[in-house]
Amino acid sequence: MDIDSERARKLAAELPGSAARVCDITDESAVREMFASLPTLDVLVNNAGIGLVGGLEETQLPDFQRLFRVNVEGAFLVTRYAMPLLVASHGSIVNIGSVAGMIGVKRRFAYCATKGAIIAMTRQLAVDYPTQIRVNCICPATVDTPFVEAYLEKYHKHEKEKMRAELNQRQPIGRLGQPVEIAHLALYLSSAEAAFVTGSVVTIDGGWTAA
Numbered sequence: 001m002d003i004d005s006e007r008a009r010k011l012a013a014e015l016p017g018s019a020a021r022v023c024d025i026t027d028e029s030a031v032r033e034m035f036a037s038l039p040t041l042d043v044l045v046n047n048a049g050i051g052l053v054g055g056l057e058e059t060q061l062p063d064f065q066r067l068f069r070v071n072v073e074g075a076f077l078v079t080r081y082a083m084p085l086l087v088a089s090h091g092s093i094v095n096i097g098s099v100a101g102m103i104g105v106k107r108r109f110a111y112c113a114t115k116g117a118i119i120a121m122t123r124q125l126a127v128d129y130p131t132q133i134r135v136n137c138i139c140p141a142t143v144d145t146p147f148v149e150a151y152l153e154k155y156h157k158h159e160k161e162k163m164r165a166e167l168n169q170r171q172p173i174g175r176l177g178q179p180v181e182i183a184h185l186a187l188y189l190s191s192a193e194a195a196f197v198t199g200s201v202v203t204i205d206g207g208w209t210a211a
Contacts, residue, residue: 044078094186
């Protein structure tokens with residue numbers, strides 16, 4: 001499920017048995033209609049997110065609101081309309097948070113605020129639905145994704161390799177995370193092997209929050 005129809009359909013073509021659904025998660029009617037079209041749902045992964053570089057005094061209200069609209073309100077709408085299906089299946093929710101929701105990251109005021117909200121939402125849902133569903137949150141450090149490439153292109157176009165090296169070294173392990181590593185953790189949290197895991201906030205951060 002994505003707002004980018006071309007890339008979503010391309011990915012679906014690579015995954016046997018999958019299908020792409022195009023949906024703007026900030027549009028309540030679109031989200032409602034999308035979930036109304038699903039007969040069943042076992043696992044929901046809330047993975048949509050955008051970022052912003054800037055401290056408090058650099059952050060403009062429209063940008064702050066835009067981050068909350070996508071990162072927090074989007075997750076709220078998707079979860080709200082998915083919930084009846086998940087309760088019916090005793091399903092699982094995996095929210096993708098960030099270490100930025102657990103610690104302060106320089107010049108990431110709005111982003112830290114949104115990811116802190118995702119962590120709080122995860123724990124609250126686990127309390128409200130203790131036996132009906134499981135809800136957990138994955139908090140990665142910097143992962144080598146198009147999200148990072150877009151950041152480098154926007155803010156460090158003329159020094160990409162220098163900044164890429166700094167991003168690698170920001171994790172004590174000395175490298176960026178890989179998407180497949182996050183996916184394996186999401187797979188575990190969605191599986192029967194994790195039946196006793198709910199309300200957890202799990203870091204996968206190369207040692208960042210331990211340092």
